[in-house]
Amino acid sequence: MSEAKVDVGSSFYRLLHPKLVVLLTCVDESGKANIITLAWAMPVSIQPPLIVVSIAPRRYSHGLIEKTKEFVLNIPTMELLKETFFCGRRSGRDVDKFGETGLTPLPARKVKAPIIKECVAHLECTLHKRVEAGDHTLFIGEVVAAYADKNVFAQTYNVEKAKLIYHMGGAEFTTLASKVTDATA
Numbered sequence: 001m002s003e004a005k006v007d008v009g010s011s012f013y014r015l016l017h018p019k020l021v022v023l024l025t026c027v028d029e030s031g032k033a034n035i036i037t038l039a040w041a042m043p044v045s046i047q048p049p050l051i052v053v054s055i056a057p058r059r060y061s062h063g064l065i066e067k068t069k070e071f072v073l074n075i076p077t078m079e080l081l082k083e084t085f086f087c088g089r090r091s092g093r094d095v096d097k098f099g100e101t102g103l104t105p106l107p108a109r110k111v112k113a114p115i116i117k118e119c120v121a122h123l124e125c126t127l128h129k130r131v132e133a134g135d136h137t138l139f140i141g142e143v144v145a146a147y148a149d150k151n152v153f154a155q156t157y158n159v160e161k162a163k164l165i166y167h168m169g170g171a172e173f174t175t176l177a178s179k180v181t182d183a184t185a
């Protein structure tokens with residue numbers, strides 16, 4: 001190993017960042033909505049359509065998902081960076097994140113949790129399985145509806161138009177500069 005390569009210790013996960021940031025919406029039993037910012041989310045199966053999110057048990061949203069067994073992944077863009085950071089630093093135990101950020105809840109198609117109007121894409125999910133993984137819980141969601149703004153998505157995102165948010169670590173974020181050439185060409 002080259003001596004120029006430093007041991008990163010407990011920052012190991014940052015070697016897998018930047019990661020696409022999502023805003024997960026969920027509801028309590030009375031239907032009151034919350035938003036949690038997540039970087040640890042990815043697709044895991046096409047048929048059945050499954051995604052996974054990794055959420056620490058101390059998050060307020062963790063308990064809501066355990067109770068209601070559903071959630072929505074909303075995809076924000078750089079215009080929503082402030083709101084996205086806010087939802088990742090404050091807890092729904094203490095604040096109404098829709099009220100504080102001004103983000104707009106709209107009814108989802110298949111689940112009780114709302115979508116966020118200002119986001120460009122939405123994946124509505126019901127809880128398929130939960131797996132404990134160290135200090136986080138993996139919630140595997142079955143995608144029951146998935147839709148996107150046609151101005152910024154057609155087969156793939158138009159990354160010039162939709163400046164998706166990528167988390168590097170801490171309070172640092174980045175976005176994609178431009179489209180990458182077709183790797184099969």
Ligand SMILES: Cc1cc2nc3c(=O)[nH]c(=O)nc-3n(C[C@H](O)[C@H](O)[C@H](O)COP(=O)(O)O)c2cc1C
Binds near residue numbers: 035055060084085092
């Ligand atoms: C960019 C960013 C990414 C985050 N990713 C995750 C994550 O993947 N899993 C997690 O448990 N917390 C993550 N967090 C922390 C939660 O969003 C944060 O603790 C939030 O305040 C919890 O809200 P809640 O208590 O209302 O559920 C992230 C925070 C930020 C700012």
